[in-house]
Amino acid sequence: MSASPLLEKLIKSLQIMPGIGPRSAVRIAYHLLDRRREESVQLADTLKEAVEKIGLCSHCRDYSEEEVCPICASFKRKQSGQLCVVETPSDLLAVESSGNYFGQYFVLHGHLSPIDGVGPTELGIDILIKRLSAGEVKELILATNPTVEGDATASYIAALAKRYNISVSKLASGVPLGGDLDNIDEQTIAASLAHRRPY
Ligand SMILES: [Zn+2]
Known part of the structure; x- marks a missing residue:
């Protein structure tokens, strides 16, 4: 006491x-x-x-005190036509610090997990669909974690993107199975981005 x-x-x-x-x-x-x-x-x-x-950016759902975060507000990033989907804000930070990606992001804040009550609504899929249907995204890069749930989430999102004729790619292996993106060194992330393969 x-x-x-x-x-x-x-x-x-x-x-x-x-x-x-x-x-x-x-x-x-x-x-x-x-x-x-x-x-x-x-x-x-x-x-x-x-x-x-600090709330969530209305475009990418990364933490931001602005309605639209600086990454989403950047014209250059918009112009790239690339959208990288990650599970967490720290995954975004990991991809960003690889220094090799100049597109936009979308943060799910988790992965599909029906047992825990996490479905498309919780992951902001309605916002993602709005972005995919707006015609600005040319390539969707799946950077979900290489776990069973992460892969299931990736294939769900890939199917959505294909509906809008957006090409879909996935980070190349090199990311250890079951590992989180934010525990992986920058060179590995940069390499898996450079060698991403069509999904
Ligand atoms: Zn944003």
Whole structure:
């Protein structure tokens, strides 16, 4: 039992973060209180502002505080005619940091998983269909994770794109089976983009 209920509350709150158990939470709480209280207040303010203001871009569903994010707003990217579909914002970041892709994105925020109640609606497929039917997308690049669910999602989206006569390709292998895109080094992603194959 701690002498401060507020400290206990802080320790409990910190444990919502991935990989942070009770012991790490205690260490972080003491660190935040021991020194640099000004920075801790800044962290709290930024966290609050980010949670309140960051939503999803209405075009690509990446996190953004704008209605349309800078990537979607870029004329050059639009002109490329390429649309890369990824499962998570961190996958987008991984493809982006490979430095080899200059098209647009669409973030699913997951994959089809009927058991967990995740269907086309949860993945924003209605928004994706709007984009595919607008005639601006020439090539759809599937960069879902190479898992059973990721592959099922990819084949569902590929069928949609073909309805609009959009050519569909998939990242080349080199991405280890069952692995997440964001755990893979930039060169591997760049290579799988360069050697993508028709789906
Ligand atoms: Zn966007």
